[in-house]
Amino acid sequence: MSTEARYSVGIDLGTTHCVISYVDLQHSGDEVALMVLAIPQLTAPGTIEEKPQLPSFTYLPHAAEIVEGATALPWAAKPEYLVGEIARNLGSKTPIRLVASAKSWLCHAGVDCKQAILPVDAPEEIERISPFSASMAYLQHLRDAWNHRFPEHRLEQQDVTLTVPASFDPAARELTVEAARAVGLHQAVLLEEPQAALYSWIENSEGDWRNHVHVGDVILVIDVGGGTTDLSLIAVTEQDGNLQLTRVAVGDHILLGGDNMDLALAYTVKAKMEQESGKRLESWQLQALTHACREAKEKLFNQPELGSMPIVVAGRGSSLIGGTLRTELSRDELNRVLVDGFLPQVAVSERPVVKPRGGLRAAGLPYVQDAGITRHLAAFLAKQKQATHELGHAAPAENASFLHPTAVLFNGGVLKAAGLAERLMGILNGWLQAEQAPEARLLSGADLDLAVARGAAYYGFVRKGKGVRIKGGTAASYYVGVESAMPAVPGLPPEIEALCIAPFGMEEGSEQALPNDEFGLIIGEPVRFRFFASKIRREDQVGTRLETWDGEELEELDEIEITLPEEGKHPGEIVPVHLSAAVTEVGTLELKAVSNRDDKRWKIEFDVRAGDN
């Protein structure tokens, strides 16, 4: 077995599905042969099938639930967790034992992702697992599936790229890398999903992409996946006569995707069915209804001549004919619920509706309250109005109220529906027209379902210097909160200043030290800092202190924590340190405390226990 990587492997660790794609690095010739791995997985107890996608679900079975030996996989007689299709199938009827959307939890401020908290609704006796272990279980399954298929070229020895949402914060990225390391993938690097989609488009164009984009273009990548909507802006610039791509902005973590759409349809149809039949639908029937709605939706979108689609839900007993409920989903309902509900025709000045949350929401993911994707898009473009300012692009027109993208790339299965894609383009172009800007064009030819995994595999190729690379760097600038030197006022919390420790766009493999500001850290005692990020302050340099800022400019992340180990020093001793930030080759942000006396370095952990403060 050689230690040289034979394949570049891209792993799309999605909220609802995982996909592995790979490229043979030894393959000669210009065209890149991208393959998608068929992943063997249990689909029911005792049944193993190969499927291109591994559903990102974990099921925690009761000891008496499954026959001994019925969960065997080709590589393990009794895997620790049930993941994939079987988990989704069993979980549809027993949701209290189903772990879903583990990935979204990784980016959920306020919970410890290594604490066994999932499933949230599980009764006491079920042994829960952490979002981190769930992610690990998926990676482990993918690794084993690969090693089963390529025993000669183990995944641990290949070039591995993991994709993460562009909106993942440093802590979530760190957790993803840690999970990969825990299953032996020490070499894995990270890539943002919208970038992966663009790589896939570049690869797919077979060199022709240069004719489709021009210097000065701003490409808006809209990625509506199963569980999240991810937005990125990528600018096209020129250097030494070559086209260059730079990712200039990413959007917020929006928990809104295709699953929400199917669910919204299912609830609409459920209400109608209950009214027509006079029977109440049980919760498990909603699952079947969601499937039926998804199929009906795809048919209606793809066949414009259809006026409506029948929807049937079978009863659960063996009497099929007597127990089946029937209704119809009409085109009007589809348009009302999906097109108007999720892509409302709004002005670019509109913003997502945010209602104040009532109290602590410890259990449950922070799903967005406003399902209008177009409102989130409007907010993103307005917020990033200045995103291309530094690149020497033509300055936005005087009256521009938002950044004007010139090209759009879609990703994610939802936008396969021509009706939705056209609507989204229509609204965006409406905004552009209103400001006398040219219409944005759609970059076509992307495989919306598998683009991310394919792009990630291609990225391994690019890292070898074999194609254009998107310049990215950190998608935000980062700050720690320091108490300002002001006399304390009783009854008021001390004023806080934000001290920039990492500027916007720090490239992988670069480091920035904090020159002047010193902190005294006490040995053996944890010290916590408030931690902030800004996706729009591009000009702040390391050491910049912000005394005031707009609420929108800076968003607060989980706290960071430093504990200096004793290591031969006396507990209680105070050590003066600098904070320094580095972006690792892997793509994670690393914060270190550097001792001023002996240059000793300590890693600062992203705090994962912010929930208990």
Added chain:
Amino acid sequence: MNTYTIDLALRPTTFDLWHVCLAGTVAVLALLLIVVLISVLLGMRRCKRHVPAAPVAPAIAPQPEIKVVEKIVEVEKIVHAPAPEPVILKEATPDAALQLLSLLQKEARFIDFIKEDVGAYSDADIGAAARVVHQGCSKAINEHFTLAPVSQDREGSRVSLNKGFDAASYRLTGNIVGEAPFNGTLVHKGWQVTDLRLPKLTEGHNAKIIAAAEVEL
């Protein structure tokens, strides 16, 4: 008149050809006698060996006489018709068939549908259920089989089958006379499975349970 008297005391004084022939005949006859005796003895021995086997059969079967008759018939068959070419029939593995039933039941409620008495329901009700079955069957079949038509021609068009065509792929019907090429109308385009992806089963999986009974707690 000649009188023949047998003088037993008479001894041949000369040993002529007549005597040689006589002695030879005696020797040959004696040899024959010995061979016959030996073969009879051997035959009797063989018979004796068979004898102890016979009483075993009645001991197993309560009707010994019927058994004996059967045996005779068998022997006759073997003697009269020399063994024909053995036809090896492929044994269909039951697991694959059970798997398919299980898939159709899981995705399409197929067994439920077939086992239900359709006479008791209106066509509208049956139609609604048929949609479940149709959607599910099409999903199960498409997921596990890749199907392609045998003939690429349009149904109803004229086709010509040359000599040596595959009679398993194309079935001739109607006025089958003459020699190839055969010209006719394509009535059905045929179906063939070009790829098959049946699930694998774990050791000890009971494929006969097509759908487990469900008990909700």
